[in-house]
Amino acid sequence: MAKILCILSAIVFVVKTDDVSEFNATIPAVNMTLNSTVNRTIAFKTPVFSLFSTTTTANKPVLGKKNMRKKNADDKRIDQDEDGKHETKNGTADAKKEPDCPPASTPSSPGPPASTPSTPGPPASIPSSPGPPASMMALPDPPCVVTSPDCPPLGLKSLRVDDSQFQASSYLRMGLGPHRARLNIQSGIEDGDMYDGAWCAKYEDQHQWLQVDALRPTLFTGVILQGRNSIWSWDWVETYKVQLSNDSETWKTCMNGTEEAVFVGSRNEPETPYLALFPQPAVARWIRINPQTWYWNGTICLRAEVLGCPLPDPDNVWQHFSEKLSGSKDNLDFRHHNYKEMRKLMKAVNEECPRITRIYTIGKSYTGLKLYVMEISDNPGKHELGEPEFRYVAGMHGNEVVGRELVLNLMQYICREFRRGNPRIVRLVTTTRIHLLPSMNPDGYETAFEKGSELAGWALGRYSYEWVDMNHNFPDLNNIMWDAKENDTDMVKTANHYIPIPEYYTKEDAFVTPETRAVISWMQDIPFVLSANLHGGELVVTYPFDCTRDWAPQENTPTADDSFFRWLATVYASTNLVMANPDRRICHSEDFQQHNNIINGGAWHTVPGSMNDFSYMHTNCFEVTVELSCDKFPHASELPTEWENNKESLLVYMEQVHRGIKGVVRDKMTKKGIADAIVKVEDLDHDIRSAADGDYWRLLNPGEYKVTVWAEGYFPSMRRCNVGTEARPTICDFILIKTPRQRMNEILAKGGRLPQDLQLKLRALRLRKLRASTKAINQRRKHSRKARGTRFARAPRPLTPLA
Numbered sequence: 001m002a003k004i005l006c007i008l009s010a011i012v013f014v015v016k017t018d019d020v021s022e023f024n025a026t027i028p029a030v031n032m033t034l035n036s037t038v039n040r041t042i043a044f045k046t047p048v049f050s051l052f053s054t055t056t057t058a059n060k061p062v063l064g065k066k067n068m069r070k071k072n073a074d075d076k077r078i079d080q081d082e083d084g085k086h087e088t089k090n091g092t093a094d095a096k097k098e099p100d101c102p103p104a105s106t107p108s109s110p111g112p113p114a115s116t117p118s119t120p121g122p123p124a125s126i127p128s129s130p131g132p133p134a135s136m137m138a139l140p141d142p143p144c145v146v147t148s149p150d151c152p153p154l155g156l157k158s159l160r161v162d163d164s165q166f167q168a169s170s171y172l173r174m175g176l177g178p179h180r181a182r183l184n185i186q187s188g189i190e191d192g193d194m195y196d197g198a199w200c201a202k203y204e205d206q207h208q209w210l211q212v213d214a215l216r217p218t219l220f221t222g223v224i225l226q227g228r229n230s231i232w233s234w235d236w237v238e239t240y241k242v243q244l245s246n247d248s249e250t251w252k253t254c255m256n257g258t259e260e261a262v263f264v265g266s267r268n269e270p271e272t273p274y275l276a277l278f279p280q281p282a283v284a285r286w287i288r289i290n291p292q293t294w295y296w297n298g299t300i301c302l303r304a305e306v307l308g309c310p311l312p313d314p315d316n317v318w319q320h321f322s323e324k325l326s327g328s329k330d331n332l333d334f335r336h337h338n339y340k341e342m343r344k345l346m347k348a349v350n351e352e353c354p355r356i357t358r359i360y361t362i363g364k365s366y367t368g369l370k371l372y373v374m375e376i377s378d379n380p381g382k383h384e385l386g387e388p389e390f391r392y393v394a395g396m397h398g399n400e401v402v403g404r405e406l407v408l409n410l411m412q413y414i415c416r417e418f419r420r421g422n423p424r425i426v427r428l429v430t431t432t433r434i435h436l437l438p439s440m441n442p443d444g445y446e447t448a449f450e451k452g453s454e455l456a457g458w459a460l461g462r463y464s465y466e467w468v469d470m471n472h473n474f475p476d477l478n479n480i481m482w483d484a485k486e487n488d489t490d491m492v493k494t495a496n497h498y499i500p501i502p503e504y505y506t507k508e509d510a511f512v513t514p515e516t517r518a519v520i521s522w523m524q525d526i527p528f529v530l531s532a533n534l535h536g537g538e539l540v541v542t543y544p545f546d547c548t549r550d551w552a553p554q555e556n557t558p559t560a561d562d563s564f565f566r567w568l569a570t571v572y573a574s575t576n577l578v579m580a581n582p583d584r585r586i587c588h589s590e591d592f593q594q595h596n597n598i599i600n601g602g603a604w605h606t607v608p609g610s611m612n613d614f615s616y617m618h619t620n621c622f623e624v625t626v627e628l629s630c631d632k633f634p635h636a637s638e639l640p641t642e643w644e645n646n647k648e649s650l651l652v653y654m655e656q657v658h659r660g661i662k663g664v665v666r667d668k669m670t671k672k673g674i675a676d677a678i679v680k681v682e683d684l685d686h687d688i689r690s691a692a693d694g695d696y697w698r699l700l701n702p703g704e705y706k707v708t709v710w711a712e713g714y715f716p717s718m719r720r721c722n723v724g725t726e727a728r729p730t731i732c733d734f735i736l737i738k739t740p741r742q743r744m745n746e747i748l749a750k751g752g753r754l755p756q757d758l759q760l761k762l763r764a765l766r767l768r769k770l771r772a773s774t775k776a777i778n779q780r781r782k783h784s785r786k787a788r789g790t791r792f793a794r795a796p797r798p799l800t801p802l803a
């Protein structure tokens with residue numbers, strides 16, 4: 001962690017007008033990579049600057065119209081019109097009169113020309129403010145202050161900073177208002193709506209500013225800048241200054257020695273975030289970013305994050321109380337875990353709870369990182385008759401990291417609560433076989449992790465090492481099924497479930513990632529009943545189908561189980577503390593609250609080859625996608641809150657695996673379970689099949705159902721099964737009687753293998769071929785890796801993706 005120095009004596013909160021420290025720095029302005037996971041121990045030798053008194057009179061923010069006019073009527077030099085435009089009249093010499101403010105005529109390169117007033121505010125000599133407000137005067141010296149630049153982000157990106165805390169000198173229009181100046185915020189498809197991809201100033205001059213109110217004294221240490229997100233226009237800020245204030249009226253420019261510091265922002269393109277650390281951290285409540293130069297063919301637009309350590313605010317008696325409420329009471333390992341740390345954590349959980357956990361791998365990533373799964377069950381390693389299997393898959397998009405950490409938290413939590421005898425957890429573990437895959441795309445994660453939570457941007461690490469989007473990489477079975485139904489061809493081969501993988505997909509040269517191949521094998525090996533695919537970058541739960549019919553870009557495309565999928569999505573969305581909050585702001589540009597935070601995947605945007613659709617069409621498993629948070633890669637300090645937001649949802653969603661009907665399909669004579677028996681529910685055009693021991697699970701909403709079961713060589717059997725509202729399944733066992741023909745066949749075969757139906761044969765054959773091609777690819781890769789060492793060439797980068 002950051003190096004902490006107590007510098008009690010260096011912090012001065014009570015400052016008289018004639019007793020102002022110079023806002024000097026001994027370290028030049030730097031632009032460097034912030035890796036939130038790497039400890040940096042830069043300690044500042046110079047004392048932390050705390051307050052300044054009367055300096056410049058601020059320009060009033062444009063959002064508060066009452067504040068548009070200056071407080072002091074005697075200010076004849078500077079005026080600010082309603083659009084926040086400044087006019088300077090005879091004000092250049094005034095800086096000399098102000099001892100606190102450095103001369104404006106010595107801008108550092110590449111700053112503005114010397115004749116331009118360097119601060120956006122009026123000249124410093126106007127004593128418009130009587131000094132720090134009373135609240136600041138009353139501040140005691142804090143006992144200990146973090147002086148390292150490892151201060152966390154204020155939360156512009158994570159939405160911890162509210163829209164009302166932003167202000168600006170001017171803005172182009174509402175959709176480009178100051179509240180849109182959040183790092184990584186995404187615009188809608190069209191420019192010009194309410195949800196554009198940055199704050200953009202109305203005017204192109206050096207008096208424009210974006211202001212953030214930290215709401216409390218804060219040790220500001222740096223700013224991260226990014227350009228505008230838009231597919232239509234390119235805009236970014238290349239250099240900028242920073243001003244700080246304790247009252248939003250008097251401002252002081254961040255200095256680099258005797259000159260005003262000019263920081264370098266975006267370079268050449270708008271998406272990469274760039275960090276600038278201040279030469280000297282400073283304490284204030286408000287911070288302004290004041291653009292100086294910008295892309296020549298664009299205008300002043302930026303997205304930002306501000307780094308700062310919150311300091312105690314004695315004026316706020318509720319602060320201590322409210323801070324205690326945030327975070328989590330669960331003592332879990334709340335930090336970002338890279339591959340090695342993840343492995344270590346899983347091992348520790350396994351050692352802590354050896355009786356109920358088991359770690360296994362399902363394959364390897366392109367670079368050879370293992371895809372670890374934590375199994376949690378009262379009988380790890382075994383499928384128990386009648387016990388449903390559940391899975392969480394996280395990190396399919398490597399930069400959407402919340403799911404990964406939540407799954408790691410979840411395994412810790414279940415282990416500890418089971419040991420403590422928490423009845424809910426004991427019941428869950430003894431009645432369910434749980435599989436947790438925290439990282440489906442470990443290669444992508446490591447790429448994002450290297451940059452860290454603030455500098456990874458929006459897309460870095462999303463894809464596999466070969467730049468494949470894994471959520472488009474599963475075989476598209478939807479169109480195979482729809483085409484077959486439309487053409488009314490061989491309906492036996494193209495039933496409503498267990499659609500076989502097409503042959504092209506099983507070939508060695510098929511563009512299928514090793515991670516996708518591993519997950520497909522896993523899905524076939526284990527009779528999963530329910531799953532969720534954890535993503536990030538939005539707050540919504542989506543349910544199949546993800547792929548629309550007839551290639552529509554957006555169209556509601558329900559499955560036969562639409563009502564149960566809606567239930568599943570609702571279960572998660574209604575218990576997630578952020579989604580359930582009706583006052584939350586939208587993440588980027590889409591308002592999912594109007595749909596109660598759930599949406600059909602196709603109704604959002606079409607995704608052919610998604611894991612959800614594949615799971616539903618090729619196996620018995622129902623799967624939804626959870627978009628867990630607006631911020632794909634939140635700072636580690638947000639993780640306890642993310643856990644609290646999702647804890648109940650993660651548990652209650654798992655419990656849904658115990659809904660509907662379940663039972664065992666047996667042979668009447670032998671009493672043995674019958675594998676691959678088809679379970680059909682009347683009026684639902686999606687069947688499921690029994691597992692190897694004859695047990696089956698059919699997720700259903702409450703109601704009365706007519707259920708028919710048949711298997712090859714048996715007479716069908718029908719019975720009515722009632723599903724109640726309680727969260728437990730109705731047991732509906734079936735006994736099947738062999739047909740005389742089947743008996744005869746068996747006698748003739750003299751115990752030979754029973755012929756399987758065409759579909760099953762095809763299914764098994766394709767899986768064998770897929771595995772064979774995977775093996776061949778892995779061997780080739782292993783040899784070439786040995787030959788080339790560990791370096792890999794990257795494929796070209798695709799376009800910026802959706803969440």
Ligand SMILES: [Zn+2]
Binds near residue numbers: 397400535536803
């Ligand atoms: Zn995603």
